[in-house]
Amino acid sequence: MAKAKKNKEKTLQFPLIEQARHADNAFLDEAGNTLEHASFEVPSYIDENLLHTLRNYQNQALRNYHFTQTHIQPNPQHVLFNMATGSGKTDLMAALILYLYQEHNYQNFLFTVNTNSVLMKTEDNLVNAASEKYLFNEKIEIDGNTIAIKKVERFPRLTQANTIYIKLSLVQNVFDGLFTIKEGTMGLSDYERHPVAILADEAHHYSASTKSSEKDAENTWESAINKIWNARNNEEQKNLLLEFTATVGFEKEAIYDKYRDKVVYRYPLSKFMLDGYSKQVKRIETSASDEDKMLNVVLLSQFRKYRAQIEGVTGNFKPVIMFKSAKVDISIAATKAFKTLIANLNASKLSNFIKRQQLLDSNDSSALELAYTFYLKNEDRLADIVREIKHDFDPKNVLNVNDKSGNMLEKGQYEALNTLESPNNFYRVVFAVAKLTEGWDVLNLYDIVRITESAATNKDATMVEAQLIGRGARYYPFEIEGVKSYSRRFDGDSSNKQLFLETLHYHTMNEPQYLKQLVGSLKQMDLPTGKDKQNPPIEIKVKSAFKRTDAWRNGKIYYNESVEVPDSYFDSLEKYGINHREDIQRYLNYGSREVDYRTIDLSQNTKSIHVKKFDARYIKKALQKLDFYHFANLKKYLPQLNSMKEFIHDEKWLNADKLKLFLTVPQEYRSEALTADEILKVTIDLLKEYQVKIQSGYVKERGTNKFKGYPIKDYLSNYNKRVPEYDTTTQISGQQHITVHEMPDDFFIYEKAIVNNLEYELIERVKAYVDALRDKYKKAVYLFRMDENMHRESIKSEALKLHQYGKPTQADGKTPSDVHLSGFQPDFILFLEDESDFYFQIFIEPKGMSGDRFVKELWKEELLAYMTTHQGEIEFEDDAVNVKVSGLKFYTKDDGQDTMKQLREMTGIKENQKQEEALLSVE
Template sequence: MAKKKKQLPLPLYDEVKQLNESLFNEQFDWETPEYITNNMVHTFRYYQNAALRFFHYSQVAEAFRFRNVNHVLFNMATGSGKTDLMAGLILYLFQEHGYQNFLFLVNTNGVLNKTIDNLTNMSSEKYLYTPQIEIDGERIEIRQVETFPKTQSKNTIYLKLATVQRVASDIYTQKENAMGAEDYARDKMVILGDEAHHYSASTKSEKETEQSWEKAISTILHANEENRLLEFTATIDLENKNVYEKYKDKVLYRYALDRFIQDKYSKNVKRIQSSNTDVDNMLNVILLSEYRRRYALEEHRIYMKPVIMFKSQRIDASNEAHEQFNRLVETLTVESLKSFLDRQAQIASEDDSETLALAHDYYRNHETLSDVVRDIKRELAPTRIINANDTSQSGILEKGHYEALNSLESPSNLYRVIFAVARLTEGWDVLNLFDIVRLSDDPKTKGTKATTMSEAQLIGRGARYYPFLLEGERSFTRRFDDDSKDSLILETIHYHTINEPQYLKNLVSALDEMNLPTGEDKKNPLLDVKVKPAFKRTNVWKYGRIYYNETVEVADNYYDSLEKYGVDTTNDVVIPYISSLQEVGYKDTKVHEDYSNAYNVAVSFDRRYLQKVMNRLCFYHFSNLKRYIPLLKSREEFLEERWLNIYNRTIYVTVPQTMDGEVLTPTEKLNILEQYFIDVSKQIKAGYSKERGTGKFIGYPIKEYIANYRKRVPNYDTGRAFMQDDPQTVKRYELKEDFFVYDSAIINLTEKQLIDRIAERVKELEKVYSDVYLIRMDENMHRESAKNNKLKLHQFGTGHDEVHLAGFQPDFILYLQNTDYFIQIFIEPKGRNIEEQQWKEDLLMYINEHEAEIIFEDEMQDVKIKGVKFYTMNDGRGSIRQIGEIALGRLFKGLSVRD
């Protein structure tokens, strides 16, 4: 196992972290201002809010009163939204500190063009601001300039975007109409340095040239004592002594790639290692890519265009591979495809790729392969291939295909395949890249450390999550269980590698050095988890029961109105203006706005708008609507009085006082309606179920429902230095203590910590209860037996904030019994997505607060059903304290009220 690197001290980062946690920090309650949230298309994720807050502390906190923190670095993962953060920082520095001049530095023209789209091109789909920026009732203009004007207009942000090469040249050569050092001294300004690892020439070589980029940037920074330098990079080599000395007191915030992946903002990463020829690897990746497209369409009704990248070491080899690929597709026949599948079956082994095996099985069981061959020839035709090779060593976006490469997610962009050698890929933020194929080039070629590190960085870029629509919803985090079939096909990027030992050793080393969690995509055996023989000899096993509330069947005719789903169809609708326009806002954040100086405007629309919105959202396709509303006869009926009653109600949009709500554009109206229809779809899905809970609890015999089961351990062999301490990392643990009923548990660190904390309290519990057992209710146990689907907790009674009829299975039951009574405590550990699943904790609390509503099938024994708050790492919500209060009527010994 890779050893975890010793963390080098970063004084500024550590100081600001402590400030962030301190109640004595006068700025501790500072939050991202509304003038940022209201003026940006994307809502900040938690770590972007934290990065902005850390910068704010460095500029205004009492601890920094006598220090000029004018140079900081944000070390944030590729794909984590650094440009969004920069856009927010521009507004922050303009509003809070009066900066109007911003110099945005990049390393390549390709990244420069992308950034111009991000920050200045309002017609671009990639533009990060709302169409009209408004702060304190004033319109703010962002004006792109070549030089900062001597006389500056009010409410104007001047943005100079340039490559560092050009800016350095201007500084040293003093060309006419170019900005020299004195121009950067006239008015205070901010430098935003993207991909900052390129700007440290002297720190890498130890010998600074007189005209280095680094010196030019330093000259600009020190031209005016109020100038600021904000650097951003995903790659900083702090192991390099000189780099560390430069940046140790400048790193302000860190959000590494490993955390980005663990937080599910990315695809998973799997490696497919093969000894096949390049041609066979090409056909395998063609079949896998087409399987992705077909699976998405056939299983989930998703249109997905997965992109393949073929990566070579040499341009001539890449061009030759391109020709091979075209010949392969052109000459493919049903017979040659069958022959290939037969050949792959003959050489198959247990170490083969699980995902490729799924694809091969799909084609072997396909009724006719003629349509498969026809689709391959259409989808992967020469006109859908980009050859991004030239004789330069520049980045992929420099090669004359900027528009095509930068819009690969667009439905109108038909490209599916890219051939490239490009070493530098900064700025290429394609999201639907699902397969990268490393071609062999030359059998004698072994990947050097530099080569494999470049490839590891390419994998990191390709791991950006693709936010496909599913049932009308777009998510920016992974939705499926890792290593599940859906996850492997729709949420995993595969890196197809050559099976050359030295190359693989260097690649794995590079991935480990990046702390990038990846695993070989091979068949992952199921592990047995067994009920302990000693537990099977107890009376609890023989006679004990576990209790869940009974459900009653919900007939189709029950759902005769949308009120049954929790949808209000009587009152008018009010949609906040800003929220309604954020159609691609991140799922796990909410926009908080102040509407104290706002008013409501009625949105006028006709049938065309409604049809457009319902066509946009897959949820409202009639075949899907009918699944959730069995009595529905047509989409048009859905809009009418019996259901949504949309024509008899008014939809209002809440707009700022300074905005003329009477001039809403058609696009704005569509987005407002779409937001409302998305909210309704969520309510319908949450409120629909074939069964609903009651207050009657049924006791299920433990010996019939607690059973052996099998489960996989996620297969990662890189990034383990980080993962070994991550709360969500899943491992197998042997558990010999008698109180735990299984011989082992395949769980994450949060769940393991819960087990350990209960283990510490068992002796204290045993003084009151003769039987103390902790039961892990794993979902895999349900899959072993259909009857175990009964073991779910459902909402019952009234007064729930959200309707969720489907129910859920709390992960643990603490079973406590003595001669007088029996207590069953539901416990649910939770490490992420707490806000989205708050309804589960609310249900656990509802049980405690509504004991009078609970009845039992068997009144022979005094039974108590209880729940506790989510158990989080280090028991942040006081679950253990609650268990003590429920089980003992007091706190556990050694716990304080604060615990």
């Protein structure tokens, strides 16, 4: 089931995003003039009037929205921003308010949400100029006019110039105003008078009627919002609906269908975190009692404070702890237990506790161990440390945000909870149950502790915890030497700065079923986390012995150069890597029928039928249903195309009049049962595949047969690399387990190799032939690991890529293959040199053979094969008269393609008894 969901996620298409992306890439029109959208920059009045500078992805979200309102007809009036928790959706709302006011004359804005906590936070963000969370500058000025922002309960009948009106309301109250007549509420007529922009936050709560037909409360919320949105449908300036959420169930067909053409921007949590805009997240899985967990997290939190001082963090650095309980009574009892624990703490108890914890086999937390070591090294001043702990964690600095009903307490405590970063806020600890999953945007939360008692282990409970972790992972922009950073500073740093200053720790229960559910929920959110254990970056050094060789001093590695591709090149589907034949062979996907062709043995239980009903009408209808194929958009990728008629009928393009469709179906299938809808769906699926190839094939550079040499000593250098330890994100799913290997053999030029199992197997296979290679290539036999981390921050690494050139063919040399103009860097180079100074450079690429990815990347293998079989076409720079460059077939598990046999034949060596024994030892 999970696999099916994952595959579906890959196929999701969002036309507004795609169209905006392609508009960004199309800089010039046919006359060479700069296109308006490509040159569109976020207006200066937005940056000048917002407290925070918009990040790149927020700017892109605004650019996408601008595109929908200026380049798509009719302009979409209902859009969705699907952005990660913590990515600054409210900052984007503030920018959109200014944009819609200035560019489209909207003065009335309705902000609606379903929880009080989010509503109160947003009030501080958008209308409370006295709040530390206010997002606008104190004075808003546009074109010399001072703009006032007014909070209202009802929009005025007559609006004043230079004024923005914002109504903030629970969606429940919005509904009451529409359907229950009360004094002071807003009825539908209030939304008809002047145009209104609705900012609907946490929008995933507003799709109940989309999900089901039940007439529950949420159903009416969706209905109420839609009534307001449609209130001015007959007016020239209509109401707008802008929805915002981090959580959308696109795996549900009804939700995807609702939002497919409304999603204007997506920024998933995994990308947000992997881009460095959040803390890292580590799990501390422990069997300790709740009281032991409490003391552990206090020690860790206080050590963070000390570590910040050591690292030169200036200003107020106050790491906050949150204790999450299942019930209010348990939270209240835990608060009491915590206060007692701190009150009774002394130096002797602390020392004994730390020493006892270090003896526990179950405690393998890297962060806690570093903290323990610090305290024991300072055992002579533990009494002073305890006094500081008692001061910092005094009962007055502990906040319990629950009452008996589970609601948040009075406004004063709400304000305390949402100003935890303030120098005037001294709270270090928060106890809570369920009110912090939405709307809480505290930045200096560094530890979340799950209280064990009555903790649920079901999926619903762990999903709430995963959402809380996502909120707690927001980055805290602490200062070093007076400078703030709003993204992680220490990725790749060999110290532990990141572990304590840029990492959120989630202290969990060590109960197998619970952990299984928690990890599952984290994966579902695509939230990258890993267990907290030692994971410092590893320095990968070039061996000193290699640096003394002539290969290091004078050797070169060769890659082919690329040139600009003129638009005149893209004159047919073939140029986009599409093998479009008159006879189209497809499978009939039964989907919802009882028989699914994918479960059938195709070689025995299927047949191919000719679809006589198929003609150009199906092509035309399918094109109408796919936004990508609207001519204005298609022209961006097919610059030689003159009309849709040409695209449909010309033999260089779809050649629709001559196409014949053949379908593979089960043997028992009757041709007359085939419906028009099924034929159309097959046609749409075919065109969707073509769309992907057209988009990826329109690349403005291509390879040449001219190869250039790059000095080895300039491009192969020391670099740092961490062994990835995420276990809860699809961003890195599918990769083999990566480990560190010491590499004492001198043929491998680095002291260590951080590789997956298949890559290590390849190294061992090559190792088995080193002696035989050295018999022939006496000056140099080296294996280079070409790791992207070597030049991650250097544009010069872009030169070290192979680009397709010539006429690509399959490995069998018969069937034309896809055209790929983008380059790639093979993972290994076997570098050989003989006594006549002849260089032989062999590219080797290991590749797992499972799934679509292998098929999609076969073009790389074909490029390596073409380079090998067309040596006469290769031209080298003037001084490279004695060089040969070749490539092997993909190396697959257990040498499934006989790649090593090809290596022997290519280099002219023979397999002897010693090599046979070595190969057996590998197997």
